[in-house]
Amino acid sequence: MNKRIYAMCVAAALAVTFLGAKVLGLGIIKHSDYTRKVLAQQNTTRTIAPIRGTIYDRSLIPLTDRSDELCHIADDASVAKGTGRAWLSVSARHKAGEISAHVTGYTANDGSGLSGIEKKYDHVLKGTDFYTVTYNADAAGRPLKDGQLSLDETKSKNPNGIRLTIDYHIQKCVEDVMDSYIPRGAAVVLDCQSFDVLAMASRPSYDASDVSESLQSDGGELLNRALCAYNAGSVFKIVTAAAALEGNLAYAHTLFDCTGSFTADSHTFLCHKADGHGIQDFSHSFANSCNCAFYDTSLITGGKKLTDTAIKLGLGHKVLGWDNEESSGLIPRKSLYPALESINLGIGQGDILITPLQCALMAATVATGGVRKSVNIADSVTDELGNTLYSIRRDDSIKAMSPSAASAIASMMRLSETDGTAKLAALSSVPIAGKTGSAETGWRSDDGTLKVHGWFCGFFPYDNPRYALAVFCEDGKSGAESCIEPFVKICEKITQIYPLKQ
Numbered sequence: 432m433n434k435r436i437y438a439m440c441v442a443a444a445l446a447v448t449f450l451g452a453k454v455l456g457l458g459i460i461k462h463s464d465y466t467r468k469v470l471a472q473q474n475t476t477r478t479i480a481p482i483r484g485t486i487y488d489r490s491l492i493p494l495t496d497r498s499d500e501l502c503h504i505a506d507d508a509s510v511a512k513g514t515g516r517a518w519l520s521v522s523a524r525h526k527a528g529e530i531s532a533h534v535t536g537y538t539a540n541d542g543s544g545l546s547g548i549e550k551k552y553d554h555v556l557k558g559t560d561f562y563t564v565t566y567n568a569d570a571a572g573r574p575l576k577d578g579q580l581s582l583d584e585t586k587s588k589n590p591n592g593i594r595l596t597i598d599y600h601i602q603k604c605v606e607d608v609m610d611s612y613i614p615r616g617a618a619v620v621l622d623c624q625s626f627d628v629l630a631m632a633s634r635p636s637y638d639a640s641d642v643s644e645s646l647q648s649d650g651g652e653l654l655n656r657a658l659c660a661y662n663a664g665s666v667f668k669i670v671t672a673a674a675a676l677e678g679n680l681a682y683a684h685t686l687f688d689c690t691g692s693f694t695a696d697s698h699t700f701l702c703h704k705a706d707g708h709g710i711q712d713f714s715h716s717f718a719n720s721c722n723c724a725f726y727d728t729s730l731i732t733g734g735k736k737l738t739d740t741a742i743k744l745g746l747g748h749k750v751l752g753w754d755n756e757e758s759s760g761l762i763p764r765k766s767l768y769p770a771l772e773s774i775n776l777g778i779g780q781g782d783i784l785i786t787p788l789q790c791a792l793m794a795a796t797v798a799t800g801g802v803r804k805s806v807n808i809a810d811s812v813t814d815e816l817g818n819t820l821y822s823i824r825r826d827d828s829i830k831a832m833s834p835s836a837a838s839a840i841a842s843m844m845r846l847s848e849t850d851g852t853a854k855l856a857a858l859s860s861v862p863i864a865g866k867t868g869s870a871e872t873g874w875r876s877d878d879g880t881l882k883v884h885g886w887f888c889g890f891f892p893y894d895n896p897r898y899a900l901a902v903f904c905e906d907g908k909s910g911a912e913s914c915i916e917p918f919v920k921i922c923e924k925i926t927q928i929y930p931l932k933q
Contacts, residue, residue, distance in 0.1 A: 475568040479510055479521055479582065481542030484556040484590035486535050486549075488599040489627070489810065491817045494535050496522050504564075504580075508572035517566050517574035519582055525639035530602050533655040534595070534631050534808070537639040546653070548593055548809065551753055555812055558590035589815035593823075596627035596810050604924035605630040612917035615905035616885075617657035619791040620921070623896040626795055626804040631657045631788070658751070660758035660784035661903065664870025665720045665910070666886045667741070667779025669793055669840060672717055674732040674740040676836040683839050685713045687724040696770055700726050703869075717843040718851030720867060722778050729777025734768025737776050743803070743831040745792040746785050750806045760785045780871065787903040790888045794865075795899035797844065798890035801837035804828040845893050853887065855915040861922050861931070864896075865889025867910035882906045887914035891922050892931060898922075 479502065486495045500523040503515030524538060536547020544553035563583045567575040605618050613634050620630040637645040637652040645652040675682045691707035693700045702708065702722040708715075716724030729737060741747060747762030761784040768776070775781035788806070796803040805825040812820045832840075844864035847853040852867045868886030876882050885907025890896040900918060907913030 474565055475508070475572050476563050476565045477504060477508070477510060479519070479562045479564055480524070482558040482560045482562060482590060483524065483538070483542055484558070484592040484815070485813075485817075486556070487592060487594045487813065487817060488597045488602070489595060489629075490599065491594065491813075492599040494529075494531050494595070494597070494599070495524055497529065498523050498526055500526075504566060504574050506571075506573050508568070515574075517580050519564055519580040521562065521582065523640065527638040527640055529639060530599070530606050531597060531631075532636050532639045533633045533657070534597060534602075535639070537637075537642050546756060547655070548595065550756075552593050552809065552812075555591050555593060591820060592813040592815065592817065593809055594811045594813050594817070594819070596622075596625075596629065596807050597631070598629045600928050601925055602630040602632065604928065605921055606632045606636075608917050608920045608924065609634050612920070613902070613904050613907075613913075615651075615656070616903045616907065617655075617659075617787040618900065618902045618917070618921065619657050619788050620925070621791050621795045621806065621899040623795050623798045623890060623899055626792070626806050627810075628788075628806060628808040629898070631655075631808065633657050655756055656903070656905070657787045658753065658757040660760040660786050661884050661905075662870035662872050663779035663783045663785045663790075664868035664884065664886055665779055666790055666793075666866050666868035666888050667783055667785070668717060668720065668725055668777075668868075669797065669844075669866055669888075670741045670744060670746070670779075671725055671728055671732065671737060671777045672713075672840050672843065673744065673797075673832050673836055674736045675713070675728050676839050677740070677832055678836075680835055680839055682728075683712065683714045683843070686710055687713065687716055687721070687727060689716070689721050689723040691723070693723040693726040693774075695726070695730065695774060698771060700774060714839075714843050714846060715850070717840075717866075718846040720847075720852045725777045726774045729773045730770060732773075732777075734765065734773035734776050737773065738762050738764055738768075740832070741783075743829065744796055745803055745806075745831070746783075746789050750786070750788050750792055751808055757788075758784070758786055760789055779868065787901045790886065790903070791899050791901035794888040794890050794901060796831050797837050797840050798864075798896035798899055799837075800834040801830060801832035802828050803831040841890075841893070844889055852911050853889075853915055855911065856887075856889075856919055859891075859919045859922055861891050861926050862893040863889055863891045863919070863922060864893045865915075865918065867915070869909045869911075876906055883908050885910040885913035887911075887918050889918070891926075895931075897931070898925060 499520045503518040505511045536549035544550035617633045633656040635652045689708040708721045741762045749757045805827045848856045856863045870884040872882040874882040885904040887910045888901040890899045902914040902918045904913040
């Protein structure tokens, strides 16, 4: 009997020992293995952002993905900005206050391009993969623990990037000046040798990282005004001068007597100077922007020659070829123009509409001897390291006017600074050649006054042109008052960044 009880006790002890060992194994030794298996069942993977190619300036300075931002997994399992229970650092495609917002454009929530370069080259920049994060979550998908998460890159190949012709430093200085002087308008800088867009800015601007507020606004922040069409005004007198001087350089010395008004077909047209400019040759008439001399000149050239010349100079068609965002402007084309219509055309009034980019192109064409080249803003497609894969440039050119006519107009544009409507530009340390413009729109501002847009386009330095620049101020009243000072500021800032060779 005692032996039986002893055996039972031994068996019980062995059983308890076995069970204890089993519990020890499950609870302590294999705890981490089982914990991993349990937590693995609670793992949740979230897509943070699509992987997208970088947009660079001409020196491969990134214009997108320039900084990181903190994001967290919210209680509703969505991804939100800022830190939370589980947070991570994510590359910010766009940031508030970044430069070149209207050039690079913005994207949708799914990462697809909706405007600017983002849209134009979406097929290059978009990828098929995403940045993701995996974390431990409860049944509702909420993170179980605090701390920083690690970002996973689920990708097979980085999307390609786009290298632009934009110069980051020139773009920055243009935007800084516009913030001080141009509340609504645009500025465009072209390289006079290549006709590359070095800067293109529009105001007001917007937050490319969150366009929701701008979408609801009536301020037109999302409009790239550099590509919008506006009444031309007197900058169009460059076209009229080209039409008159082509094949007839002696016309620069033709005398006109401006009394303040001009009569044709029983209609009277006024000069901007009520008491007239008196007797002056065509060169000084251009420098003083005398309407009466240009009324007379437009009758001599005729509307057909004016519009043909305008087309040659790059007006009336899309310069970059951007389908939905770029206006072609308007140059009316007819086989016969009535005298009164030709008179209006000659001073840039009537149906003529041009973009600030076209205006800069016209100035660049004069600066480089009458040859109009293709304008590029996108240079090449790159790999993920910025190495060039292939060019996407256009390199065509046409002869818009003779070198002698271009030289004569350049001299007149310089005369505008030394002895004409653009005397304020003569204060610049860099010699400038330019043309002012004040364009009547027929519309009224909120205060009831007539809207008059301000223009100033030109190139610098005059004796060895490197840059062409157009500054446009919406309802600026006068090109001389609203556009010359920012033009000069931009000119001087650029030459500080890139000193001119002596």
